[in-house]
Amino acid sequence: MNIGIEQVMQSWGWTGISDEQVYDEEINIALMADELGYDDIWVVEHHFEDYSFCPDNFVYLAHLAGRTKRIKLATGAVILPWNIQPLRVAEKAALLDHLSGGRAILGLGRGLSRREYDQFGIPMEEARGRFDEAAAMIVEALETGVMEEHHGKYFDQPRAVIRPKPRASFKGRLKQVAMSPDSVEEAALLGAQMMQFTYKSMDTHKAEIEAYTAAYQKHHKRPAPIPIMTDITVCDSSAERAADNANKYVRDYLLSVMHHYEMMGDHFKDAKGYEAYGDTAVAMNEMGLDAVADAYVEGQVWGTPQQMLDKFEKRRQIIGDYDILIIPRFAGMPFEVAQRTVEVFAKEVMPELRSWDTAATRAA
Amino acid sequence: MHVGMASIFQNPQNADGVSDYSIYQQDMALAFAAEGLGYESVWGVEHHFTDYTMTPDPVQFLAAVGGHSKKIKLGTMVVVLPWNDPMRVAEKISMLDCMSDGRVIFGIGRGLGRVEFEAFKVDMNESRERFVESAEMVLTGLENGYCEYDGKFIKQPRARIRPEPFRSFKNRTYAASVSPESCALMAKLGVGILIIPQKPWEEHAQDLADYSGIFRQVHGVDAPPPYVAGWVCCDKDAGRAEEMARKYIVGYWQSVVKHYEMQSSHFENTKGYEYYKKLNETIEEHGIDGMAQFFMDLQVWGTPEQCYEKIKEIHSRTNCCGFTGVFSYAGMPGDVAMKNLETFARHVVPELKQLGDRPAFDQDADQEPAFLRAVG
Numbered sequence: 193m194n195i196g197i198e199q200v201m202q203s204w205g206w207t208g209i210s211d212e213q214v215y216d217e218e219i220n221i222a223l224m225a226d227e228l229g230y231d232d233i234w235v236v237e238h239h240f241e242d243y244s245f246c247p248d249n250f251v252y253l254a255h256l257a258g259r260t261k262r263i264k265l266a267t268g269a270v271i272l273p274w275n276i277q278p279l280r281v282a283e284k285a286a287l288l289d290h291l292s293g294g295r296a297i298l299g300l301g302r303g304l305s306r307r308e309y310d311q312f313g314i315p316m317e318e319a320r321g322r323f324d325e326a327a328a329m330i331v332e333a334l335e336t337g338v339m340e341e342h343h344g345k346y347f348d349q350p351r352a353v354i355r356p357k358p359r360a361s362f363k364g365r366l367k368q369v370a371m372s373p374d375s376v377e378e379a380a381l382l383g384a385q386m387m388q389f390t391y392k393s394m395d396t397h398k399a400e401i402e403a404y405t406a407a408y409q410k411h412h413k414r415p416a417p418i419p420i421m422t423d424i425t426v427c428d429s430s431a432e433r434a435a436d437n438a439n440k441y442v443r444d445y446l447l448s449v450m451h452h453y454e455m456m457g458d459h460f461k462d463a464k465g466y467e468a469y470g471d472t473a474v475a476m477n478e479m480g481l482d483a484v485a486d487a488y489v490e491g492q493v494w495g496t497p498q499q500m501l502d503k504f505e506k507r508r509q510i511i512g513d514y515d516i517l518i519i520p521r522f523a524g525m526p527f528e529v530a531q532r533t534v535e536v537f538a539k540e541v542m543p544e545l546r547s548w549d550t551a552a553t554r555a556a
Numbered sequence: 557m558h559v560g561m562a563s564i565f566q567n568p569q570n571a572d573g574v575s576d577y578s579i580y581q582q583d584m585a586l587a588f589a590a591e592g593l594g595y596e597s598v599w600g601v602e603h604h605f606t607d608y609t610m611t612p613d614p615v616q617f618l619a620a621v622g623g624h625s626k627k628i629k630l631g632t633m634v635v636v637l638p639w640n641d642p643m644r645v646a647e648k649i650s651m652l653d654c655m656s657d658g659r660v661i662f663g664i665g666r667g668l669g670r671v672e673f674e675a676f677k678v679d680m681n682e683s684r685e686r687f688v689e690s691a692e693m694v695l696t697g698l699e700n701g702y703c704e705y706d707g708k709f710i711k712q713p714r715a716r717i718r719p720e721p722f723r724s725f726k727n728r729t730y731a732a733s734v735s736p737e738s739c740a741l742m743a744k745l746g747v748g749i750l751i752i753p754q755k756p757w758e759e760h761a762q763d764l765a766d767y768s769g770i771f772r773q774v775h776g777v778d779a780p781p782p783y784v785a786g787w788v789c790c791d792k793d794a795g796r797a798e799e800m801a802r803k804y805i806v807g808y809w810q811s812v813v814k815h816y817e818m819q820s821s822h823f824e825n826t827k828g829y830e831y832y833k834k835l836n837e838t839i840e841e842h843g844i845d846g847m848a849q850f851f852m853d854l855q856v857w858g859t860p861e862q863c864y865e866k867i868k869e870i871h872s873r874t875n876c877c878g879f880t881g882v883f884s885y886a887g888m889p890g891d892v893a894m895k896n897l898e899t900f901a902r903h904v905v906p907e908l909k910q911l912g913d914r915p916a917f918d919q920d921a922d923q924e925p926a927f928l929r930a931v932g
Contacts, residue, residue, distance in 0.1 A: 211719035212654050219655070239647065245718030247647035254616045255655050258623025276641055279675070283604065283612035290580040291620040311715035312643075352675040355610040356565065356576035 194515040195542055196232035197225045197534070198268050198422055201252075204242040204448045205441070205524025211245065217527050221520060221534055222256050226263040228538035232297060234268030234517060240311050243452035250284040257292035265292055268387070268517075269301030269369045273319040274312050278326035279352055282333040286358040294359055298334070299367035299387065300327055302375055304453050304469070320374060320465030322346045327368075327382055334362045367420065372468045376400050380407035380416070387420040387517070391446075391488055394510045397421070401511055421507070422517040423493040426529065427537040431496050437529055438494045444523035446488040450481065493518075497540035504545065516545065557871065557911045558878035558918055560597030561897065562633055562785065563587045563617070565610040568811055569887045576610055582890035586883060586897050587621050590628060593901035596918070597629035597661060599785075599880050602636045604672050608815035615648040622656035629917070630656055633750065633785060633880065634665035634732045637690035638683045639676045642710055645690070646697045646717050654719040661917060662698075662725055663750050664691060665732040668832070669816055684741070684828040685709060691731075691745055698725045701927040724923045727916035730783055735831035739763040743770035748915075749782040753854040754835075757873045764874060780916055781877040784870055788881040789857035790900040800892075801857035807886030809851040813844055856881065860903030867908060877915035879908060 199218045203209050222233045235252050238244035246252055253265040265288065275281050289296040302323045303309065309316045325344045333339035337357045342349040368384035370376045379386045386404050388397060401419050408416035424442050428434035450456060456477050461470030476484050493503040508514070518537060521530035563583040567576055587598050598621045600614030611617050618630040630652060635645055653660040666687040667673065673680045689707040697703035698721045704714040730750040731742040742749055749767060751760055764782060771779035787805050791797035813819060818839055823832040839847050856866045856879075867879055881900060884893035 210722070212657075212722060215654050215719060240716050240718055242718075246651075247644065247718070248616075248651060250613070251616050251619045251648055251651050252655070254619035255623040258620040258625075277676070280612065284616060287611070287613055287616055290577060291584070291617065311713050313711065313713050348677060350675050350677065353605045355567075355605055355607075355612070356580060359577050 193513070193545055193548060194231045194420070195545060196230050196234055196264075196266070196515075196517050197221065198234040198236070198517045198519045199246075200236055200244050200519055200522055201238065201246040202242070202244050202448065202522055204244075204452075205444050205522070207524075214245075217521060217530070219255070219259075220527075221530060222263070223259060224531065224534050225538075226256075226260040228534065229542065230263060230538065232264035232266050234266040234297075234299065236268055237271045237274070237301070238305075239274070239308050241307060241452060243305075243448055248284075250288050253288055253296070254291050257288065257295065261293075264295045264297055264365075266297035266367065267299045269299040269367070271301050271303040271308075272326040272330075273303050273314060273322040274308065275326070276314075278329045278347055279333075279339050279349060281326070282330045282339055282354050285330070285334060285362070286354050286356060289359050290356050297365045297367060298362055299369065300330075300382075300384065301369040302465075304371075304466075306454060306457075306459055306463075307452065316459075316466065317464040318346065319463075324378060327378070331362070331366065331382060334358050370400070370404070372466070373400070373403070374465060376404045377407050380404050381411055383408070383412055385417040385420060385515075387422060389422045390491060390493075391449075393491075394507060398511045418513045418515060419511075420515040420517055421511075422519065424522060425492065425500075425518040425520055425533055425537070426494040427497065427500060427518075427520075427533040427541065428529075429496055429536060429540070431499065434495045434499070437525065438489060438492070441523045441525045441529070442489045442492055442494060443485050446485050447481075448523055450476075450484070456481070497536060497544075500537075500541050501544055508548075557867075557876070557908045557913075558596050558783075558915050559594075559905050559908050560599055560629070560631060560878065560880040561586070561590050561595045562599035562601065562880050562882045563611075564601050564882055564885055566808075566811060566885045566887075567607045567610060568807065570607050574887075579610070582893065583884050584620075585890065586893060587617075588624050589894070589897065591625045593898060594905050595628065595901065597631050597878075597880065598625075599631040599633040599661075599663075601633050602639070602665075603669065603815070604639075605675055606671060606815050608669075608811050613648075615652050618660075619652055619655065622652065622659065627659070629659045629661055631661035631880070632663045633752075634663040634730075636665050636667040636672070637694070638667050638678050638686040639672060640690070642690040642693050642705075643703055643712055643715060646694045646703050649694075649725075650698065650717050650719055650721045653721065653723065658723045660725075660728065662729045663732060664694075664729070664747070666738065666828075668829075670820075670822055671815070671817075680829065681827040682709065684737075688741065688745075691747075695725065695729065695745065695747070699926040701925065721925045722928065724925045726923070727780065733763070733767075735829075736763050736766065737828075737831070739767040740770055743767045743779065744774055746771070746775055748780040751782050751784045751874065751876070753784070753786060753870075754851070755854075757854070757870065761873050781875045781913065783878040783880070783915065784874060784876040785880045785882065786867075786870075787855040787857075787885065788863065788883055788896060788900055789855075790860060790863050790896055790904065792859055792899065792903075794859050794862065797858045797862070800896075801852055801855070804886040804888050805852045805855050805857060806848045809848045810844070811886060812851075813839070819844070860899065863900065863904050864907050867904075868911060871912050875912070877913050 368379035520533040603609035693705040789800035
């Protein structure tokens with residue numbers, strides 16, 4: 193089982209925190225993770241807003257590469273439609289691998305925030321098309337060391353050699369965040385391991401995982417990798433304190449998500465490729481924000497080490513085996529809460545998780 | 557004088573089987589050793605696609621160096637604006653500064669390699685205009701905390717730079733400039749000049765005089781002193797140093813001619829590159845090998861005393877406030893490059909630090925960017 197930390201680089205929820213301090217705290221967490229035996233550090237790509245600001249996750253990961261020797265470094269994810277030069281994405285991935293001595297993991301994503309699309313001046317309706325076109329170009333260039341001549345709908349690219357030449361294949365270290373049916377299918381086609389944030393019902397996640405597995409198997413004629421499931425987490429040996437912190441900060445995090453992505457807005461239904469989000473928006477409006485927030489807090493894995501292990505196991509009964517990412521720092525929490533999560537999880541949850549049998553047998 | 561070193565990750569022997577990764581290991585070792593040896597900055601260059609220099613993103617390289625170090629400054633020599641999305645340039649530079657506690661020196665340039673312009677599908681004829689628009693957007697953005705531009709080539713809706721700049725980039729922004737027209741342009745933009753020597757020092761000195769005049773005229777204050785780079789072969793044995801220079805500096809010159817297609821006639825009809833047409837003619841007149849000696853004589857090689865004297869001479873011509881040496885290039889073996897770096901560090905760097913003035917970026921008390929000063 194692979195166990196890592198995803199970093200969201202957020203100042204939303206804090207009062208008077210500087211952007212520098214956000215980075216200091218997140219870098220600190222990454223260094224703790226390296227020492228405590230987490231397998232990888234993932235970091236988002238986001239721009240412009242308090243919600244999250246890491247405009248170039250390759251630059252952040254290169255900084256970590258300079259400070260660490262062991263932990264793997266994953267873009268979680270590179271948002272392809274916001275990178276108008278797919279060539280550079282391939283170059284940056286190859287470069288990170290050189291700078292880190294082979295520790296790069298390439299995670300791709302499509303991007304959900306209209307706020308960010310607008311400030312890039314890129315129409316959200318083009319996201320699906322841009323992602324699909326760029327992803328194919330980048331994945332191939334990383335395998336061969338050459339981005340071949342390409343004349344597509346969104347990108348016109350002469351032949352270009354990637355230097356420094358990719359050190360090694362990215363097969364087995366290509367991931368994709370997939371939260372909608374067409375993203376799930378795209379991940380399968382690309383041969384990427386699928387990563388999901390757990391904010392839907394486990395039955396919904398199960399259906400999506402099954403769709404991914406079937407499509408992957410069909411396309412590649414070999415078993416699909418297990419998915420990566422990502423939770424917002426508070427881990428604490430005190431059940432009471434864990435619950436207090438979760439009820440406050442996990443809930444606030446959800447509010448930041450709802451605000452930043454305008455999740456209950458009606459712009460999704462008319463945006464090509466985002467129709468599923470339109471349906472979700474309708475459902476959320478019917479539930480009301482409070483009920484949505486309650487359900488979200490309920491659905492994340494947090495608590496004492498034993499409570500978390502029980503939740504992880506219960507999830508395993510439904511969806512089968514999966515790799516784990518936890519998000520420990522978010523939404524205004526005092527830094528020691530995040531540090532405690534990282535430490536307690538490493539000491540009391542991780543060893544147990546690693547002992548589970550993670551052969552690719554799936555639940556019925 | 558401030559003293560730095562640059563890593564250029566050059567692999568001219570790739571066709572003979574030398575892997576890009578072995579060059580990375582070699583040149584990263586030098587960059588990581590720099591702070592301990594007393595260098596005050598590490599610089600990265602931007603180039604793509606060829607053996608010539610394999611750093612497509614110098615900011616990413618410098619982020620790794622920044623992670624590995626505590627106080628050494630991190631300079632771009634340069635970020636080539638026409639090849640980049642300028643919003644991302646502003647963001648990356650601010651990120652690097654944020655993560656390194658304010659150690660960035662921001663060098664920008666226009667770009668010269670046709671191979672790069674073509675692969676990025678940017679018309680070389682437009683490079684000067686694109687450079688100006690991007691520079692205006694990025695430099696203003698770094699002082700204002702947000703970018704916004706409606707130009708002929710660059711269109712950017714208003715967007716905040718996050719993580720936000722927390723220290724002003726005035727006094728730590730340089731532009732690489734070789735043509736006289738570029739120097740005038742840089743004066744108007746209000747940036748310092750970064751000299752990567754390619755022509756007789758009298759000509760560089762003339763450009764600087766013109767630049768200083770325009771700078772004072774436009775901005776009402778004295779221009780900052782320039783910053784100089786040079787290719788170094790430093791050995792306590794004079795004969796060995798010269799042999800090294802004949803092999804590696806000349807080798808480097810050959811890689812320049814190859815990567816930039818200096819013998820091709822494409823500069824003739826490219827708007828904004830008239831200076832290179834002249835250079836083209838000079839090369840035709842003297843030949844590549846004739847020019848090699850000239851290029852070699854512009855660089856810094858010899859015993860430590862000879863290297864010091866050469867930089868002192870450059871200083872007397874330019875009043876430069878800093879020198880960045882390149883120590884690994886043209887297929888130089890790793891141990892030779894490291895010895896080059898160490899010899900220079902031990903015997904020349906301490907002397908250089910006593911020579912002339914320090915640059916403003918080494919003297920500045922922390923100055924906030926304009927938008928934070930306005931709030932505070």
